[in-house]
Amino acid sequence: MCTLAIYFKATRDYPVVIAANRDEFLDRPATDPTTLLEHPHVVGGKDLKAGGTWLGMNEHGLIAGLLNRRADNGGNPDARSRGQLCLDALRYRSAAEAAEHASRQRGGDYNPFNLLIVSRARAFVAYNRNAAIEVVELTPGLHLLSNLNVNDFECPKISASYGKFAQLGDTVAFHRDPVERRAELATLLADHNTQLDSPSGRPNALCLHMDGYGTRSSSMIFMRAGAANIEHFFAPGPPCKTPYSRANVPHAATVAQGSK
DSSP: OOEEEEEESOSSSOSEEEEEEEEEETTSOEEEEEEEETTTTEEEEEETTTOSOSEEEETTSOEEEEEEOOOGGGOOTTSOOHHHHHHHHTTSSSHHHHHHHHHTSOGGGSOOEEEEEEOSSOEEEEEEETTEEEEEEOOSEEEEESSSSTTOTTSHHHHHHHHHHHHHHTSHHHHHOGGGGHHHHHHHHTOOOOEEOTTTOOEEOSSOEETTEEEEEEEEEEEOTTSSOEEEEEESSOTTTOOOEEOOOOTTOOOOTTOO
C-alpha cells in the first residue's frame, strides 16, 4: 500500500511537489532511480522482476507514479505489468497525451491500479477499477493517493495524514520555497502512526514495517515553474532510518510553460 502526496499548483514557483513512499515485498528486486529510456530520456526506479517503474519522470517535465489497488483473490498473475504502463506514459510529451493513452487501455489486461500523470500544466489520475479504466483530472491543491480513490478518507493513512500534509502546505515558508521544507516532509513520510486497515486487518502507516513487507524507498520531487529544474531526493530504504540524497533526473527535464 504505497502512499503519494502531490501539491499541484499549490505554490507559484513550484507547481508540482510530490512526497511518496513505496511499499513492497522486501525480497522483490529493484534499482534506485536510473535511466529507463533514452528517447525521450526517462529516469525512474526499475522493477527488476516485472519491468517498468513505480515512479519516474521524463525530459519533457512529465512525472508518472503507479500505486496498486486492492485486487480480489490476489489478482491475475498473468496480467501485464502495471509498471510497464507507468513507463509507457513517460514516452509522451504532455500529461494530456499520456492520460489519453492510459484511457485507451483495456482494464482487464492489468490488475487494479491508480496511475498519476502530472506536468507543470495538468494532472490526471487513471483508475483501473473493476476492469474498467477511468481518467479524472485533478484540480490545484493537495491530493493524496494510496490503494483507494484520490483523497479517499476510508483509507486510514489518508484520514490520519491528510491534515498534516495540508498544514505543512499552508505555511508561508512552504509557499516561498518547498525545497527548504523537505525535512518536514521527510518527517511526515517517516510517520509510524498506525491504524488497522479494515478490509485486510493489517497495519496501515505511512512508513510501514511488517514481516517480509514494508516501505522500501521514499521520494521527494520538486518541480520548478518554467525552468529546466527538477530536484529529486531519494531514500533507498524506509525514511525513518534512511537519509535522502539527490537522485538522477532526466538531462533535459523541461517543458514550455503553459504547455498541455
